[in-house]
Amino acid sequence: MYDILIENCSIISMNKRNDIFDRCSIGITGGKIESIGPDLKGGASKVIKGKGTYVMPGLINCHTHVYQSLIEGVGYDMHFNPWNIRYLIPIVSKMKPHHARISGELAAIEMIKSGTTTFSDHWYLHTDFNNIEEEAEAFNRSGLRSHLVFGFLNESFAGRKNANGSGAEVLKEESELLERAEDFVSRRHGQNLITAGLGPGSTEDVGTELFRKIISLARKLDVSLVTHIAGWVEIVSRSIEKYGMRDLEYAHSLGFTGDKSIAIHGVWLSEDEIEIAAVTGTGIAHNPVANMNLGYGIAPICRMRKAGIKVGLGTDGAASYTYDMFEIGKAAAMLQKVHKLDAEALTAEDVLSMLTREGASLLGIDEITGSIEVGKQADLIMINADSPNILGGGRPAPLIAYGARSSDVINSIIGGRLVMEDRKVLTLDEKSVLSDANDARTELLELGGSAVKELLDAPWPGRGASWRRLDGQIS
Ligand SMILES: [Zn+2]
Numbered sequence: 057m058y059d060i061l062i063e064n065c066s067i068i069s070m071n072k073r074n075d076i077f078d079r080c081s082i083g084i085t086g087g088k089i090e091s092i093g094p095d096l097k098g099g100a101s102k103v104i105k106g107k108g109t110y111v112m113p114g115l116i117n118c119h120t121h122v123y124q125s126l127i128e129g130v131g132y133d134m135h136f137n138p139w140n141i142r143y144l145i146p147i148v149s150k151m152k153p154h155h156a157r158i159s160g161e162l163a164a165i166e167m168i169k170s171g172t173t174t175f176s177d178h179w180y181l182h183t184d185f186n187n188i189e190e191e192a193e194a195f196n197r198s199g200l201r202s203h204l205v206f207g208f209l210n211e212s213f214a215g216r217k218n219a220n221g222s223g224a225e226v227l228k229e230e231s232e233l234l235e236r237a238e239d240f241v242s243r244r245h246g247q248n249l250i251t252a253g254l255g256p257g258s259t260e261d262v263g264t265e266l267f268r269k270i271i272s273l274a275r276k277l278d279v280s281l282v283t284h285i286a287g288w289v290e291i292v293s294r295s296i297e298k299y300g301m302r303d304l305e306y307a308h309s310l311g312f313t314g315d316k317s318i319a320i321h322g323v324w325l326s327e328d329e330i331e332i333a334a335v336t337g338t339g340i341a342h343n344p345v346a347n348m349n350l351g352y353g354i355a356p357i358c359r360m361r362k363a364g365i366k367v368g369l370g371t372d373g374a375a376s377y378t379y380d381m382f383e384i385g386k387a388a389a390m391l392q393k394v395h396k397l398d399a400e401a402l403t404a405e406d407v408l409s410m411l412t413r414e415g416a417s418l419l420g421i422d423e424i425t426g427s428i429e430v431g432k433q434a435d436l437i438m439i440n441a442d443s444p445n446i447l448g449g450g451r452p453a454p455l456i457a458y459g460a461r462s463s464d465v466i467n468s469i470i471g472g473r474l475v476m477e478d479r480k481v482l483t484l485d486e487k488s489v490l491s492d493a494n495d496a497r498t499e500l501l502e503l504g505g506s507a508v509k510e511l512l513d514a515p516w517p518g519r520g521a522s523w524r525r526l527d528g529q530i531s
Pocket residue numbers: 119120121178284320372373
């Protein structure tokens with residue numbers, strides 16, 4: 057007797073042999089996949105008809121900042137730094153625990169509805185140390201599997217100490233950050249579906265001494281280390297100027313690299329740095345849509361994967377304007393094809409791998425998730441393959457990697473728990489979360505002050521609108 061039995065579906069297993077099973081069933085018991093076979097006997101508490109569906113491992117978003125789910129549309133089509141100083145800091149420096157809870161719930165609903173079952177969040181907004189606790193609780197309620205990175209900022213937030221006289225609230229004392237981080241990790245790592253990690257914001261957000269201490273704390277607690285590395289050109293120039301080394305070379309010199317370490321972005325890694333990442337087992341969280349939207353550049357992920365580096369895909373924060381990992385996967389492939397003038401540069405199969413088992417490997421959880429195999433956690437999604445959008449029968453990899461979108465995901469199961477059925481999220485009340493999110497967004501935009509208000513009231517912008525320039529005045 058299974059807890060859940062999915063009958064007669066097509067399974068894209070993403071196991072090491074890349075098996076695809078047609079007209080097959082999946083039996084789930086105690087949170088795990090117990091059986092896969094054509095005709096499973098024994099009955100189940102819950103039977104789900106799988107005819108006309110593809111069942112695949114749930115998607116894995118390897119990097120985001122969920123708090124930004126409340127501030128999309130405030131400052132856009134601009135590089136990170138004017139956006140950061142002019143709009144991000146004035147708003148996020150006001151974030152309180154109830155905003156954290158609501159942003160987490162809002163992001164969770166979008167993630168579940170678009171087929172994500174696991175994500176990694178980098179939370180550094182310790183304007184109140186309860187923010188990250190509220191976030192963790194929101195994800196516990198949602199049923200998502202999460203990798204929660206306790207972030208650190210003590211010197212700057214992406215190079216800025218203050219914005220419009222505010223923003224210092226996001227910077228905290230080294231000793232308090234270390235103490236709180238250790239406490240957070242010891243309570244949350246392994247709780248429900250949470251794994252925890254430690255994350256210096258970037259090489260410019262924390263000083264050398266704190267960076268070293270975070271590395272040794274992560275080694276002591278045996279958890280992951282995650283930081284933004286070489287995302288944009290200026291941070292590499294700054295690193296060379298200040299330390300005489302490129303960004304990853306500097307982090308490597310402090311001991312950052314290793315098989316539990318994740319460099320976010322890595323757009324401007326040199327050939328030597330790719331070698332460092334490959335030799336040390338350091339992985340990359342690649343965020344193609346955010347990188348394109350912010351004008352960061354094209355990360356050399358084909359070269360990285362060829363060198364044996366684990367590469368997972370992520371949305372990053374609000375700059376992607378989506379949590380739909382199908383969009384991210386498709387964009388990743390299209391970007392490399394056009395960049396390399398090679399239609400085979402990144403294939404549909406590569407995309408599916410990065411979205412599932414490779415992402416799980418990057419987050420260090422590939423023993424338990426990332427593929428549909430007996431004994432693994434039941435983290436899987438069901439995709440409608442009987443619609444004008446996806447008509448089954450062709451090869452499934454391109455149909456899913458290039459054709460699927462969030463609305464094609466019908467059901468989602470995480471750790472054996474049905475969290476969405478017929479597109480209704482069962483773990484959170486979507487209507488009330490949206491209502492709370494609207495209120496919280498209004499409140500935060502008001503707290504953002506005059507620059508935010510002037511932006512929202514500004515007319516349709518022409519090219520080079522003044523509010524997009526770092527020194528620009530809104531008029
Ligand atoms: Zn990020």
